[in-house]
Amino acid sequence: MDRRQFLKYSGFFTVSVASTALTACGGSSNNTDTTTAALPAASGGSWIFPQSIASGDPRPDSVVLWTRVVPASAGIASVAAAGNDVSIRLVVTAADNSSALGSNAALSGTAVVDTRLPVLASFDNTVRNKVTGLQPGTVYFYQFVAGDVRSNVGRFKTAPAAGADLSQLQFAYLTCQDWSVNHWGAFDYIAKNENLDFVVHLGDYVYETVGASFQTGSVEARHTALQLPDGTVLNDANGKATTAKYATTTNDYRYLYKMYRSDPRLQAVHERFAMIATWDDHEFSDDAWQDAVTYENNSLDSAGNNVRNTTRRRSANQAWFEYMPADVNLDNANTTFQNIQIYRDFQFGKLMQLVMTDERLYRTDHVVPENLMNPATGKPLNSSLGSRYIVPKDVFDALEGQKVTAATAMTGNPLTNTSMLGKTQRDWWKGKMSAATATWKVWGNEVSLLRMGLNGTDAIATLIALNSVSTLASSITGALANPALQGNVLVASALVAAVTAGASQQVAAGAGIAIATADAMSGNPLSAATSAGLTATQAGIAVAAYNAAKTAAPAGTATQVGAAAQTIAFGFIKPDVQANKQNSQFVIASGQQAALSSFFTRFLLNCDQWDGYNAERKALMQFLQTSKISNVVAITGDIHGFFAGTVNTDFDAANGGTPVMVDLVSAGISSDSFFTYLKDGAGSTGLATIIFWPLTIPVPNIGNVTINVNLLDYTMGKAAPTVDDLAEQIRVQLTGALAAKGVPEGATLTGTVAAVLAGLKTNSDFNTSLVGLAQQLSALNSNPWMKHINADAQGYTVVTLTPGKLVAQFKQVNKLVNTGSMTAPANVIARITTATVNAGTAGLTLS
Incomplete structure (x- = not known):
């Protein structure tokens, strides 16, 4: 932080320098700035630390320490009262106080910091102090004191020196901790059982919505319903008001952090481990880009474009800045929504360079706009489906190609209108990756880099085939009653296969008998089948079904029938659907031709993640490959599931391109899973299976x-x-x-x-x-x-x-x-x- 910024935030983001001449805990204050000196010291015993304490951004010589303190009468989520600014004390020691963790026992040992800090109502009574002059790779303990009241004891570990040889580093990464669904038992387990150097948080620390449809599942009783102090009503997909609301004001966003941080299990994690955090979308608004919101029918203007809300974005920025112990700057003199920069990097000896990016504040609009015409209805999509989720790949590729071409012609930068990071941050990322001297380059990445695609034609063909198996099995069983077949399940299987492929019952029956005769006489079953009147295609599937039943004979008739039915389904019906799509006789017979017609294409499942910014992803991966930068691993959140795979130069190239790095995606702490969301969306469609x-x-x-x-x-x-x-x-x-x-x-x-x-x-x-x-x-x-x-x-x-x-x-x-x-x-x-x-x-x- 430069001098100008320090002066601007000397009343909130203060800096203390650890003393080399150690003093006993309880000694006189040092490093007190003029703002603090002018404030009355908190006194008496009527104070609480309702959100406990936290540390963040550990570097070899510094860390950021955080707390919030209010009068005991104010309550957990109260709004700070103006005019009640005070100062409190901070003590930091290198003495081992492990036994005091989880309690407010007084710190023991000599202090490296003993100073007074301001508590300002204008920053919601939060305190944020950067301690410098610390020793690398060292465990410290700290505590805040307001009058006669002590906070819980906290612990953090500084990063090792940049040139240190490390044999091991251990950290956890977390994401997506929705207060309103499931449980937070994971925090309790982390605090009690994990031996970590620090914790990384990849975003969705809070959720800006309260009572949204995805937040109506079961939740632990200790997480009571949230009530935003202001909030704006969230409309449903039809534009009708719901009982849900979303955070809109600074007080709303502050309220969410206060409530989320009131859980003692999350507090325990913060008390024990320094956190390195970035944000994702829900710290502001779901699927946000820059200061634009994307709620369906709640965020489109008359032209169908996303509404931009600078004031709301700035409120979200301020609350994050106030409540997260991050070594970043907020400039309220900057009247734009980009008044904060949170992308930054950390070095942990020679072992790891950690690069944390911001994939919301600078990203361009999603490639496929909500006002794009839906060919199935002739109306704008007005929905996340088709624009951000389950996006036809050919539509996406065409639109991204147009944007890349136009941007190249106008600015010379092909990624101007299709970027997740923005040019400045992208160049910074490249520079950090190129200059990194550590063995491992770990990327704190909010949204998955992995291609998550689906061939709709193949999926539907598989689905139609699967749904036909029971019908085919019934037909084979019924055919056994035909006197001409004499109960021969092999011949019955061949008959049903031939009929399914278009042969008449009479020709199919004769062909089935001919196949069996040829088999018994060591002849050629295919030739026998075509001689009996089947086409080559009909003969092929008839013989395949016959052989499947024959192979399964030792397991009994039921297994034979099942094996033959599956052979017909996947040997004939599936290829027919793949070839003819919605015009396949089997799609028509299913009664779902109209419902399924728009799904016979390739899809990208989630274009809010890097699949929606494919051109930039390719540019980054090709940069790593060309620059010969190895050992790059992304740690990722957002999508509410565990995924792992390689990130390739070009997923559209033959064999998916060349692997360049690895993406390791973590599930959310409590948020409902990606599977749950798609299950709920697919329940009424023909794709549910x-x-x-x-x-x-x-x-x-x-x-x-x-x-x-x-x-x-x-x-x-x-x-x-x-x-x-x-x-x-x-x-x-x-x-x-x-x-x-x-x-x-x-x-x-x-x-x-x-x-x-x-x-x-x-x-x-x-x-x-x-x-x-x-x-x-x-x-x-x-x-x-x-x-x-x-x-x-x-x-x-x-x-x-x-x-x-x-x-x-x-x-x-x-x-x-x-x-x-x-x-x-x-x-x-x-x-x-x-x-x-x-x-x-x-x-x-x-x-």
């Missing part, structure tokens, strides 16, 4: 338990499951469903889950039909660069970094328990999946 499968399981002494099996993972490209794999995938959901039914945690719940899964694995509907469905969806091979997909999860990620490898543990948490009280589970961690990136490779392995 490629997203989820409702499975009702009878459980003795409990009743029926229904879970929605996550098939989205396989549709997106997860490896084909075995029976055991699919059973393991539903374990967390099943555990949550049984806990919600009142099955007590512990041995009873664990045993019940094990028994139910064991029974499922012997059920043919599960071990054959459902597993087969997942395997067929996986075979779409939609995103081969993605090596791990878990789109239905909450949790966080812990990274252990050494010179030779980066190991990321994706820690998925269990669901809420106890229907009556809705509490976080005592057994928080449900599953750990490990991704390993070896130095020198742009790839990863999973275990």
Whole structure:
């Protein structure tokens, strides 16, 4: 911070210098500026620290310390009263006070800082002090004191010296902690169990909406409903007012931070670990870009463009600045919405350079506008569907190409109108990556860099084929009653296959018998089938169905019928749909031709993330490749699921281009999952089966338990499951469903889950039909660069970094328990999946 900025914020962002001549705790103050000296010292015992304390942005010689203090009568989320400015005391020591963590016991040991700091109502009674002159790689403890009242004890660790050789670094990264759904048990687990050097937060620290449709699920009882002091009514997709509101004023945004930070479990994490934070969209507005908002039918002007709200954006900026312990500047003399810069970098010895970006404040509008005409309706989209989510790839590619061409002609910069970072930040990012001397270059990246695409034609063809299997099986069973077939399931299978391919019943029956005769006489079944009147295509599928039934003969008639039915479905019906799309006879027969007609194309699932800024992503990846910059790993949030894969030079090139770096995406702490959102959106469409499968399981002494099996993972490209794999995938959901039914945690719940899964694995509907469905969806091979997909999860990620490898543990948490009280589970961690990136490779392995 330069002198001018320091003077501007000397009443709020103060700076203290650690003393080399140590004084005992309780000694006289030092480093007190003139603003503080003019304020009365807080006195007496009527003070509280309702949001506790926090530290952030650890560097080798500095850290930012934070608190908020108010009169005890004011309450947790009260608005600070003007004219009541006071000063409080800050003490920092290097003495070990570990036993005092979680308490307000007085710090022991000698102090390196003992100073007074201002508490100003104009900044909502928050305090933000940068301590400099610290020793690198050192653990310090700190405490604020207001009158006779002490805050809880805090701890932080400074970064190692820039040239230090480190054998290991360990940190967690977090994202998406919606107060209003699920639980915050993960924070409790982190505070009590993780041994970390620091924590990274990748955004969505608060959610600006209260009562929105995605926030109406179950939530732990201790998280009471939020009530914005001002707020603006949020309209639904039809423009009708709802009971939901979104933060609009500075007081609204401050309220959210005050309430979120009032949870003692989040406080405990802040008390124990310094945090390096950036924001994503919900600190301002969902899917925001610059100062523009994107709520459906609540944020479009008469021309169909996103409404820009500079005042609201500045309010969000100020609240973030006040409540996050980040070493950044806010310039209120700057009247634009870009009055704050939060992108910055950190070096941790020779081991890691951490580059934190801001992917909201400078990004251009989404490539596909909401006012684009929907060819299916002839009206503007006016929706996130088609513009930001489930976007036709050909539409996106055409529009981005037009913007790139126009920008090149007008400015010479092809990315002027299609950028996530903006030119200044993009050049800064390149410079940091080029100059980095550390082994690992870790990118604190808000939204996923991974291509998440879907071939709609292949998906629908698979769906239509799957839906036909039971009908085909019934037809084969019915054909067995034909006297001419004499109950021969092989011939019946050939007959149904030929009829499905367009042959008449009479010709198909004769061909089936001819195939069987040729098989028995060691002849050529294909030639026999065509000689009996079938076309080459009809003969091919008839013989394939015959052979499938023959191979399955040892397992019995039912298995033979099922095998033949699947052969016909995926050997003929699926290719027919792929070739003829909505004009396929099987699409027409399904009765869904009109509903499915617009889905016969390739889609990008989420164009609010880097898939929506593809030209810039390619430019960044090609820069890394050309510059020979290796060991680049992005740590990412936003999308509410665990994903891992390679980021390639050009996902549209043959084989998806060349891998350049790795993206490790963490699920949200509590926000509902990506799977949940798509499940709710797909429930009434013909595509529901490629997203989820409702499975009702009878459980003795409990009743029926229904879970929605996550098939989205396989549709997106997860490896084909075995029976055991699919059973393991539903374990967390099943555990949550049984806990919600009142099955007590512990041995009873664990045993019940094990028994139910064991029974499922012997059920043919599960071990054959459902597993087969997942395997067929996986075979779409939609995103081969993605090596791990878990789109239905909450949790966080812990990274252990050494010179030779980066190991990321994706820690998925269990669901809420106890229907009556809705509490976080005592057994928080449900599953750990490990991704390993070896130095020198742009790839990863999973275990």
